[in-house]
Amino acid sequence: MEAPVGIEPEAPTAEAVPLETPEPTAGRLVRLRARLSRSQNVFGKSLLGLLARDRLDDDAWDEVEESLISADVGVEATREIVERLRERTRVLGTRSPDELRGLLTDELVAALEPDLDRSLKTDGKPTVVLVVGVNGSGKTTTCGKIARVLVADGHTVLLGAADTFRAAAADQLATWAGRVGAEVVRGPEGADPASVAFDAVRRGVETGVDTVLVDTAGRLQNKVGLMDELGKVKRVVEKHGPVDETLLVLDATTGQNGLEQARVFTEVVDVTGVVLTKLDGTAKGGIVIAVQRKLGIPVKLVGLGEGPDDLAPFDPKQFVDALLGTDA
Numbered sequence: 148m149e150a151p152v153g154i155e156p157e158a159p160t161a162e163a164v165p166l167e168t169p170e171p172t173a174g175r176l177v178r179l180r181a182r183l184s185r186s187q188n189v190f191g192k193s194l195l196g197l198l199a200r201d202r203l204d205d206d207a208w209d210e211v212e213e214s215l216i217s218a219d220v221g222v223e224a225t226r227e228i229v230e231r232l233r234e235r236t237r238v239l240g241t242r243s244p245d246e247l248r249g250l251l252t253d254e255l256v257a258a259l260e261p262d263l264d265r266s267l268k269t270d271g272k273p274t275v276v277l278v279v280g281v282n283g284s285g286k287t288t289t290c291g292k293i294a295r296v297l298v299a300d301g302h303t304v305l306l307g308a309a310d311t312f313r314a315a316a317a318d319q320l321a322t323w324a325g326r327v328g329a330e331v332v333r334g335p336e337g338a339d340p341a342s343v344a345f346d347a348v349r350r351g352v353e354t355g356v357d358t359v360l361v362d363t364a365g366r367l368q369n370k371v372g373l374m375d376e377l378g379k380v381k382r383v384v385e386k387h388g389p390v391d392e393t394l395l396v397l398d399a400t401t402g403q404n405g406l407e408q409a410r411v412f413t414e415v416v417d418v419t420g421v422v423l424t425k426l427d428g429t430a431k432g433g434i435v436i437a438v439q440r441k442l443g444i445p446v447k448l449v450g451l452g453e454g455p456d457d458l459a460p461f462d463p464k465q466f467v468d469a470l471l472g473t474d475a
């Protein structure tokens with residue numbers, strides 16, 4: 148099949164990069180859990196320390212509240228968590244550290260809405276995934292990491308480099324493609340992102356791949372500009388069929404600020420899941436609670452490092468256990 152004009156599909160082996168074999172899933176997840184505990188359990192320990200005091204008076208509860216707010220949980224969610232915790236502690240007359248830890252675990256897990264569906268769709272023909280978010284949030288890296296996991300699970304993947312704003316982004320994506328054994332479709336620098344996205348999905352349909360991941364540019368110059376660009380990308384891609392997932396990549400270290408930017412994306416495109424990156428770089432893991440609550444969208448994946456295998460499915464119970472050091 149001839150390549151579309153101006154678009155350069157690249158065979159997986161074009162760069163002659165030796166294919167890497169990803170770490171088996173079980174080992175990878177254990178390692179990532181340990182990394183999550185390392186970055187988060189200062190917060191967990193301080194919370195548990197407060198609850199282990201001899202007297203749980205108003206001051207102690209205020210400190211619990213402050214501790215949650217400073218971990219980016221958000222004011223509203225914090226109030227609810229503390230209120231419920233106080234009430235349950237009072238009713239049960241709970242004093243033992245283990246029981247308190249149990250109650251805190253329950254409340255944090257409940258705040259993370261454990262029943263939300265966090266699976267990534269994989270049943271499209273092909274499954275089309277748009278990856279959106281502000282510059283530098285980790286979109287390109289996340290596309291590469293997702294591709295790697297999918298390929299390791301036996302899926303075929305095509306990467307679409309619709310971030311034509313930054314030339315290096317397409318190079319970066321092509322390098323990932325070479326590493327994981329995926330095809331990449333890219334356009335010349337400054338090409339229309341929508342046309343690259345269109346060609347990537349067309350190519351994916353032609354070659355019968357399982358998943359097409361489209362990396363987009365996240366210039367947040369203003370909402371109208373973003374709406375125009377992402378809206379167009381989505382519309383043209385939909386000429387081939389539905390977009391199955393739109394993943395919003397959010398940098399956890401940007402805290403409440405990042406949340407405001409994220410909200411703009413959710414107003415522009417129908418986001419189906421959040422990927423919270425750089426959770427290894429912040430002790431403020433409470434942002435996961437704030438993100439879900441404010442955006443009303445499940446966190447599906449978390450990024451825990453720059454390495455190719457540093458992406459994990461988000462599991463509320465495991466997350467809270469890592470936070471409170473219960474999984475050690």
Ligand SMILES: Nc1nc2c(ncn2[C@@H]2O[C@H](COP(=O)(O)OP(=O)(O)OP(=O)(O)O)[C@@H](O)[C@H]2O)c(=O)[nH]1
Pocket residue numbers: 280281282283284285286287288289310313316364365424425426427428449450451452453457
């Ligand atoms: N520590 C850490 N770094 C990460 C993580 N995810 C991505 N990064 C790093 O964040 C930086 C930006 O990542 P990119 O993937 O280039 O971000 P982008 O959103 O595609 O950026 P643009 O192409 O400019 O829009 C890179 O140095 C990544 O290695 C993560 O989970 N943890």
